[in-house]
Each structure stands twice: as structure tokens, then as C-alpha cells.
Amino acid sequence: xxxxxxxxxxxxxDSGLGGLSAVREIRSLLPAEDLIYFGxxxxxxxxxxxxxxxxxxxxxxxxxLLSHADCKAVVVACGTVSANALDxxxxxxxxxxxxxxxxxxxxxxxxxxxxxxxxxxxxxxxASGAYEQALLAQNPDFRVTSQACALxxxxxxNGFVDADDPIPRLTAERYLAPIKESGADTLILGCxxxxxxxxxxxxxxxxxxxxxxxxxxxxxxxKLLSEREMQTPxxxxxxxxxxxxxxxxxFAHAAxxxxxxxxxxxxxxxxxxxIAAY
Amino acid sequence: xxxxxxxxxxxxxDSGLGGLSAVREIRSLLPAEDLIYFGxxxxxxxxxxxxxxxxxxxxxxxxxLLSHADCKAVVVACGTVSANALDxxxxxxxxxxxxxxxxxxxxxxxxxxxxxxxxxxxxxxxASGAYEQALLAQNPDFRVTSQACALxxxxxxNGFVDADDPIPRLTAERYLAPIKESGADTLILGCxxxxxxxxxxxxxxxxxxxxxxxxxxxxxxxKLLSEREMQTPxxxxxxxxxxxxxxxxxFAHAAxxxxxxxxxxxxxxxxxxxIAAY
Numbered sequence: 141x142x143x144x145x146x147x148x149x150x151x152x153x154d155s156g157l158g159g160l161s162a163v164r165e166i167r168s169l170l171p172a173e174d175l176i177y178f179g180x181x182x183x184x185x186x187x188x189x190x191x192x193x194x195x196x197x198x199x200x201x202x203x204x205l206l207s208h209a210d211c212k213a214v215v216v217a218c219g220t221v222s223a224n225a226l227d228x229x230x231x232x233x234x235x236x237x238x239x240x241x242x243x244x245x246x247x248x249x250x251x252x253x254x255x256x257x258x259x260x261x262x263x264x265x266x267a268s269g270a271y272e273q274a275l276l277a278q279n280p281d282f283r284v285t286s287q288a289c290a291l292x293x294x295x296x297x298n299g300f301v302d303a304d305d306p307i308p309r310l311t312a313e314r315y316l317a318p319i320k321e322s323g324a325d326t327l328i329l330g331c332x333x334x335x336x337x338x339x340x341x342x343x344x345x346x347x348x349x350x351x352x353x354x355x356x357x358x359x360x361x362x363k364l365l366s367e368r369e370m371q372t373p374x375x376x377x378x379x380x381x382x383x384x385x386x387x388x389x390x391f392a393h394a395a396x397x398x399x400x401x402x403x404x405x406x407x408x409x410x411x412x413x414x415i416a417a418y
Numbered sequence: 419x420x421x422x423x424x425x426x427x428x429x430x431x432d433s434g435l436g437g438l439s440a441v442r443e444i445r446s447l448l449p450a451e452d453l454i455y456f457g458x459x460x461x462x463x464x465x466x467x468x469x470x471x472x473x474x475x476x477x478x479x480x481x482x483l484l485s486h487a488d489c490k491a492v493v494v495a496c497g498t499v500s501a502n503a504l505d506x507x508x509x510x511x512x513x514x515x516x517x518x519x520x521x522x523x524x525x526x527x528x529x530x531x532x533x534x535x536x537x538x539x540x541x542x543x544x545a546s547g548a549y550e551q552a553l554l555a556q557n558p559d560f561r562v563t564s565q566a567c568a569l570x571x572x573x574x575x576n577g578f579v580d581a582d583d584p585i586p587r588l589t590a591e592r593y594l595a596p597i598k599e600s601g602a603d604t605l606i607l608g609c610x611x612x613x614x615x616x617x618x619x620x621x622x623x624x625x626x627x628x629x630x631x632x633x634x635x636x637x638x639x640x641k642l643l644s645e646r647e648m649q650t651p652x653x654x655x656x657x658x659x660x661x662x663x664x665x666x667x668x669f670a671h672a673a674x675x676x677x678x679x680x681x682x683x684x685x686x687x688x689x690x691x692x693i694a695a696y
Contacts, residue, residue, distance in 0.1 A: 182471050183461050188575070190665030193460050294572035297466070307569075307592065310585050387468030416694035
């Protein structure tokens with residue numbers, strides 16, 4: 141039974157580019173696995189939209205992945221979808237679905253020394269309370285400070301990520317002031333775009349441990365495949381296919397950067413999808 | 419003939435909130451007209467997307483307006499759609515369609531003294547070259563400097579609009595440096611969101627005349643209705659109906675602010691539309 145469909149691909153989706161940071165970790169941890177990625181670049185960002193819209197978009201995203209490839213597991217590499225739609229995605233689909241919240245919360249619980257944990261994420265993720273609930277379920281004595289950072293995704297998507305640049309730096313100082321005041325020793329980057337701003341965030345909060353949700357989700361996926369004996373039996377390297385809902389060309393360049401490909405490597409092949417039809 | 423359907427409404431659409439600045443001007447200039455507005459809040463922003471996606475979204479937006487109300491004219495209160503899809507919208511629809519580019523370009527041509535004109539807009543509007551072409555068609559001796567401002571729409575949509583706030587101020591200084599260096603005496607705010615940043619822009623460019631595209635489009639609409647004897651014969655005030663593709667509640671509050679309604683006036687009624695079905 142466990143052996144039957146072990147060579148099926150792993151699906152990964154995000155509102156846009158951010159989930160590629162999870163893809164990079166998955167490729168590194170599980171180099172033999174085939175991956176199929178969908179980035180909803182025609183409708184990014186999700187984090188400033190309503191819960192109802194996020195759930196509708198997420199249902200289409202996973203329907204595309206599952207109708208296009210017979211995935212053995214799906215990673216929801218998007219904090220906003222994980223916070224607002226994971227229950228629905230799990231109810232309606234019969235394969236393991238890994239979100240970014242539980243793995244990040246477990247990592248934060250292991251990392252904190254003073255029990256004082258910060259969370260930054262998109263407005264809709266913070267409004268959902270999902271990270272706070274999961275942290276307090278781990279340990280009701282945790283002190284949790286959360287902060288929505290509406291401008292962080294536009295900053296990342298437009299390349300304002302340099303720690304020496306006063307625009308992202310001042311924006312980070314503004315948003316992170318309550319985290320700094322709280323005395324948190326650990327900060328969950330509750331959106332898969334935010335690791336791109338790590339240098340800026342660390343400049344503002346130099347002594348705080350940052351939890352990268354995409355990295356933790358990849359670790360969680362590797363553990364699940366191992367426990368359930370679902371790893372592919374094929375030899376590495378696995379294939380990676382990319383799909384987006386806007387123009388593929390710009391995405392291919394960004395993906396190459398996100399995935400850490402060298403300039404000699406060919407750009408990944410990216411195809412366009414009419415996601416509203418799913 | 420001219421009299422027949424003069425009491426039909428005027429349609430207005432935008433990617434989100436920005437077009438409401440045009441609605442405000444239309445309500446002020448043409449208080450007897452009925453208006454129907456669509457804001458694509460479920461897919462905003464348009465200005466960082468590809469031309470193909472912008473055209474597909476714009477076609478759906480106008481199909482919604484025309485299937486929902488028998489509009490006598492439509493104002494495309496969005497610089498990005500005006501720059502990338504106006505030709506197609508006019509080809510496929512048999513009513514007058516007013517974009518923001520020509521009215522703004524004519525106003526800039528009247529306003530400039532030194533023939534040196536700046537344009538700021540979204541990346542896709544600047545990439546289209548539509549404003550530059552229209553300006554040089556007015557006068558091939560104009561000197562034109564254009565600059566994409568990718569972060570301005572997220573700044574406006576998230577309320578970062580105060581001239582004393584260093585975040586929008588530094589962002590404006592960065593983007594507007596080439597305009598300042600060019601010696602332009604007139605600047606077209608080529609996106610209907612940008613008038614909300616007027617105070618910030620004027621602080622950076624104190625001696626430059628700003629052209630508000632929504633205001634100019636409203637003037638152009640009034641002129642067209644007058645010339646073609648298409649004004650409604652009904653007495654003011656006309657009705658205004660609002661439709662959006664995401665959650666209506668937040669939009670109603672923002673609309674009240676954009677339209678300059680007093681706090682005693684009731685919030686406008688806003689309904690939700692599944693725009694991808696059009």
C-alpha cells in the first residue's frame with residue numbers, strides 16, 4: 141500500500157513568489173522528489189483580502205494542482221492560506237496537506253528561551269488568530285505579540301529588500317516596534333515572502349531568532365514522507381514544474397533567483413494557467 | 419434619437435479604490451446622473467501585472483457593468499487599464515468610453531510653460547508608453563520624463579499617505595528624483611490612486627503643477643454628455659451604486675472617505691460580484 145504511488149509528485153502553492161523559498165528547501169531536503177508549483181501571480185497579494193476570497197482562491201489553487209498532477213501530498217506554502225483555509229482544504233481533499241503554521245509554531249516553541257514569541261504576518265493572517273491559537277495550544281504560558289505588516293509583500297515583490305535601504309528599514313522599524321518592546325526572543329516570519337526581508341528584520345531585531353515558515357514546512361514534509369514511507373523510489377534529481385496565473389517570463393527570472401540557481405543554469409520552464417476556471 | 423436613453427446610468431470602473439476620486443468629481447460636476455461603480459478589490463493591483471492579464475480583467479469589468487446596467491457611457495477610471503486596454507474596450511463596445519489618458523494629456527499640454535512634462539504611473543502603464551505617445555502626438559517638441567512607481571498603490575491602499583510620514587516621503591523622493599532632475603514644470607499623476615499622495619508629491623516637487631487624471635476624465639465626460647445632448651433629464655441627486663469583487667464592508671468605509679461624505683451621512687451600499695464569471 142505504502143509503495144503504490146510513491147513516485148507521484150509533491151504539489152506546492154502560494155499566492156505568488158514567496159512559496160519558492162519552500163520549494164528551495166524541499167529540493168534541498170528531498171532532491172529525488174518531483175515537484176509541481178503554482179503561484180497565483182495574477183491575483184497576488186492574498187494577505188490584504190477577505191477570508192472568504194482567500195478561501196475561494198485557495199480552493200481553485202489546489203483544484204488546479206490535483207487536476208493537473210496526481211499529487212501524493214500538498215504543501216500550502218502561504219501563511220495567509222494556511223491561516224484562513226487549511227481546515228477546508230483538508231476536509232475536501234484526501235491527501236496529506238501541510239501548512240506553514242504548525243511546523244513554525246513547533247520550531248518557535250523549541251527555540252524560545254523566555255517564552256516570549258512574536259509573530260509578523262499579513263493583515264488577514266493576523267486577523268485569523270491562527271498562529272496565536274497554535275502557540276497557546278503548545279503552551280498556554282507563552283506570551284505572544286502579533287503584528288500585521290501590510291507593506292512587506294509589496295516591498296518584497298518589488299525588490300525593496302536591502303538592509304541598507306532606508307525605505308524597507310524604516311517600514312520594518314515601524315512595524316516591528318511592538319515586537320521589540322515586547323521583549324520577544326523569537327519571531328515567526330508568518331508569511332513565506334518575509335525571509336527575503338531577513339536582513340532588514342535582523343538589523344531591527346538583532347538578538348531575535350527568526351523562524352522561516354517555508355523552511356519548517358519543508359522539514360515537516362520530509363518527516364511525513366519518511367514516517368509514512370512515501371518517499372519516491374526514483375533516483376535524484378527530481379523534476380520541478382512551475383505554473384503561474386500571470387505572465388510566465390518575469391516569474392522564471394524571479395524563480396531562478398529564489399531557488400538559488402547559478403547564472404549558467406537554464407531558467408526554469410514556467411507555464412500560464414487560467415486559474416479562475418478551476 | 420439623442421433624447422431616447424438619456425436617463426441611463428454612467429458606468430465607472432477601476433482596479434480598486436482609486437477610481438472613486440473620479441466618481442467624486444463626476445458627482446460634483448453632474449449631480450443628476452446615476453452612477454454604477456465597479457472596483458476590482460479581489461484582484462487589485464493591476465499595475466504590476468502583464469498587459470494580457472490587464473486586458474482580460476478589463477474585459478470582465480466592463481462586461482459586468484454593461485450586463486448589470488444599460489450604461490450610456492463608461493469611464494475607465496484606471497490609468498493601467500486606459501494605457502493597456504482602451505482600444506480593445508472601444509472596439510468591442512458600442513457606447514462612448516472615456517479613459518484617463520487623453521484628458522490628462524490635454525490638461526498637461528495646457529498647463530506646461532516650459533514644455534517639460536513628467537509622468538508617474540504603475541509599471542505596466544509606463545511600459546505601455548501610452549502617455550508619452552499621446553503627449554508627443556499633442557506636440558512633438560515636448561520633453562517627457564516618465565517614471566514607474568510600483569509602491570505607490572500599496573502605500574495608498576494601506577493608508578501611508580501623510581506628507582510628514584518618512585516612509586511615503588522617502589519612497590516619493592526616490593521615485594521622483596528623475597522628474598526633479600528633468601526640470602519638468604507639470605506632472606501627470608497617471609494612476610487614479612496617486613491624487614491621494616498629492617501632499618507627499620508636492621512636498622518633494624513644490625513648484626510642479628500636478629494633473630489629476632480622475633478630475634480631467636470627469637471634465638471630459640461632462641463635455642461629452644453636453645455635446646451629444648446625453649445628460650439625464652431627471653432632477654438631482656442621482657443615485658450611486660457600488661460593486662466590488664472582495665468584501666464590501668471595508669470598501670464602504672474607504673468609499674465614504676474618498677467621496678468626501680460627512681460622518682453623519684450613511685455609508686454607501688456596496689455589493690459583492692463574482693467578477694471571474696463575467
